[in-house]
Amino acid sequence: MQVGFIGLGLMGCPMALHLANAGHSLHLWARRPASLEPFKDIDARAHASAAAVAKHAEIVITMVADGPDVAQVCLGAGGLGEGAAGKSGLIIVDMSTIAPAVARDIGAKLAAKGIEFLDAPVSGGEVGAKAATLTIMVGGNAAAFERVKPLFEKMGKSSTLIGDCGAGQVAKACNQILTGVGVAAVAEAFNFARKSGVDPARVREALLGGFAYSKILENHGQRMLDRNFKPGFKAWMHQKDLRIVMEEAHKLGLMLPGAAATAQMFNAMVGSGLGEEDSIAMLKLLERMSGSE
Amino acid sequence: MKLGFIGVGAMGLPLAGHLLNAGHALAVWSRRPEAAAPLLAAGARICASPVEVARHAEIVFTMVTAGEDVAAVVFGEEGLIHGGRTAGGQFSTLVDMSTIAPAMTRKIATRLKEQSISMLDAPVSGGVAAAINGTLAIMVGGPAETLAQVRPLFDLLGKTIVHVGENGAGQVAKACNQMVMVAAIQACAEAMHLAAASTVDPLKVRLALLGGAAGSRVLEVFGVRMVNRDFRAGVEARLHHKDFGILLDEAHRLGSPLPIAALVGQQLNALMGHGWGRDDTASLLRVVELESRPT
Numbered sequence A: 001m002q003v004g005f006i007g008l009g010l011m012g013c014p015m016a017l018h019l020a021n022a023g024h025s026l027h028l029w030a031r032r033p034a035s036l037e038p039f040k041d042i043d044a045r046a047h048a049s050a051a052a053v054a055k056h057a058e059i060v061i062t063m064v065a066d067g068p069d070v071a072q073v074c075l076g077a078g079g080l081g082e083g084a085a086g087k088s089g090l091i092i093v094d095m096s097t098i099a100p101a102v103a104r105d106i107g108a109k110l111a112a113k114g115i116e117f118l119d120a121p122v123s124g125g126e127v128g129a130k131a132a133t134l135t136i137m138v139g140g141n142a143a144a145f146e147r148v149k150p151l152f153e154k155m156g157k158s159s160t161l162i163g164d165c166g167a168g169q170v171a172k173a174c175n176q177i178l179t180g181v182g183v184a185a186v187a188e189a190f191n192f193a194r195k196s197g198v199d200p201a202r203v204r205e206a207l208l209g210g211f212a213y214s215k216i217l218e219n220h221g222q223r224m225l226d227r228n229f230k231p232g233f234k235a236w237m238h239q240k241d242l243r244i245v246m247e248e249a250h251k252l253g254l255m256l257p258g259a260a261a262t263a264q265m266f267n268a269m270v271g272s273g274l275g276e277e278d279s280i281a282m283l284k285l286l287e288r289m290s291g292s293e
Numbered sequence B: 001m002k003l004g005f006i007g008v009g010a011m012g013l014p015l016a017g018h019l020l021n022a023g024h025a026l027a028v029w030s031r032r033p034e035a036a037a038p039l040l041a042a043g044a045r046i047c048a049s050p051v052e053v054a055r056h057a058e059i060v061f062t063m064v065t066a067g068e069d070v071a072a073v074v075f076g077e078e079g080l081i082h083g084g085r086t087a088g089g090q091f092s093t094l095v096d097m098s099t100i101a102p103a104m105t106r107k108i109a110t111r112l113k114e115q116s117i118s119m120l121d122a123p124v125s126g127g128v129a130a131a132i133n134g135t136l137a138i139m140v141g142g143p144a145e146t147l148a149q150v151r152p153l154f155d156l157l158g159k160t161i162v163h164v165g166e167n168g169a170g171q172v173a174k175a176c177n178q179m180v181m182v183a184a185i186q187a188c189a190e191a192m193h194l195a196a197a198s199t200v201d202p203l204k205v206r207l208a209l210l211g212g213a214a215g216s217r218v219l220e221v222f223g224v225r226m227v228n229r230d231f232r233a234g235v236e237a238r239l240h241h242k243d244f245g246i247l248l249d250e251a252h253r254l255g256s257p258l259p260i261a262a263l264v265g266q267q268l269n270a271l272m273g274h275g276w277g278r279d280d281t282a283s284l285l286r287v288v289e290l291e292s293r294p295t
Helices: A012-021 A033-039 A050-056 A067-075 A100-112 A125-131 A142-155 A167-195 A200-208 A215-225 A235-252 A257-271 A279-289 B012-021 B033-041 B050-056 B067-075 B102-113 B127-133 B144-157 B169-197 B202-210 B217-227 B237-254 B259-273 B281-292
Strands: A002-006 A025-029 A044-046 A059-062 A091-094 A116-119 A134-139 A156-163 B002-006 B025-029 B059-062 B093-096 B118-121 B136-141 B158-165
Touching: A002 A012, A002 A050, A012 A025, A012 A033, A012 A059, A012 A125, A012 A142, A025 A033, A025 A050, A033 A044, A059 A067, A059 A142, A067 A091, A067 A100, A091 A100, A091 A142, A100 A116, A100 A167, A100 A235, A116 A142, A116 A167, A125 A134, A134 A142, A134 A167, A142 A156, A156 A167, A167 A200, A167 A215, A167 A235, A167 A257, A167 A279, A200 A215, A215 A279, A235 A257, A235 A279, A235 B237, A235 B259, A257 A279, A257 B237, A257 B259, B002 B012, B002 B050, B012 B025, B012 B033, B012 B059, B012 B127, B012 B144, B025 B033, B025 B050, B059 B067, B059 B144, B067 B102, B093 B102, B093 B144, B102 B118, B102 B169, B102 B237, B118 B144, B118 B169, B127 B136, B136 B144, B136 B169, B144 B158, B158 B169, B169 B202, B169 B217, B169 B237, B169 B259, B169 B281, B202 B217, B217 B281, B237 B259, B237 B281, B259 B281
Parallel strands: A002 A025, A002 A059, A025 A044, A059 A091, A091 A116, A134 A156, B002 B025, B002 B059, B059 B093, B093 B118, B136 B158
Antiparallel strands: A116 A134, B118 B136
């Protein structure tokens, strides 16, 4: 299949390579030419604009930082929408994490141009992107989902159609509530154990067998014990994702006290210089704030 | 002086009245012309658009809801900007008394400066009663020389006028004001609720507290509304909810944790979700009561 890919960063690069390895022809556009380096010896064509990518591809995947970037790539000058003029059947699949309302807005504007849009954010981080074990949460039209599914299968271990346009981003927001609050809970538990003179490693081991078991306790917990704060998933990105969550809650008149408290802790991480570390550096923040460094 | 006023709602109307009563010429524009009717009777010129206000007024006051509203009034198709001196109008100074995001204020001030128009951000605290009595607290951001020119007018509207700093500084002060005040309303609601849940008379608790270290304006004003279960707006809760959106957004941008404000923001979200946005913020008591009602 002719597949466009825009956004070849930490996540996007390995995802695009999986598609190429599965025999698809890639059409790429990157803001920074250096991002194209890993693709120079494979079946991939670099184009001068997103519009040119849209001309050559049947399906275009975007994986960028934030809502305005997606809007720019899809609807801006030289964007995908422009390149798809007079062509039918193009599907744009946005795998970035953005606000549900922005996804719905972009979806509606693209639909008016005859372009199908799926929001398909992922969970699993850079590790999941490299191992092709991402969890993919999809919003949009069922027929479009079926067409893109073979590509999803090359990038992730599961892809689920959650509902209409925006529903994938809602599911991702729920995911970010659980992981954000979860990381904070594990960090608090470990700091509590250590301050009480108890070995957090033993606590973790015991808890893994019980009702407090979670992947976060298992994986993130281990990295906390190893004091391995290399990202993974950077704290500033989790801060951004929780902002999306909290803005939705504000709009909906919805109370999310746990997520709200956690979002403030991520603010503190970014403000105190931990933004570029993994979100498990939450542990460092708690240690600093409770004088247990 | 030739003045203009845009946004004659519950707050704006009495403020415009004070300026008019002090003998200034006042040009007024309102989205709903009937809102300006009392000012027409008092001798104001009612205009068909913001730009018409700008043609007749040197200093224009705005008192509207959101940052987008201010931007639209100033830069819109029929906006004030088209009635500046270079365009043959009178407009040379904008005094924005709305509560909007500091970043938005700074952006508007910068764009106005390019057209040689000076701006003050001058949000207020004190509510409708203080607006009527001319006893508002006014928090000002912007150039000192502009404030010097506008200060005699502020004296007609408020009793405390503080020059906080550059453009945007007034809005930062207002955000701080909202944080402290609404957190206090929440604390007050929780105290009144604890008293009632303990079958102790909240009225007496409030009276006792007013004399001690927990005494405050909020306990005085919002406490009495809670005791009387009078949830009609003074200040509509939806406005506080809007302000919390602004200040939590700033906290995100600055990487600055506001743990209490964040939780109070959630209580306000719940208040909105129950449809009490047009009632008084004393309704935070009703949110606390809901949370403790057995289901």
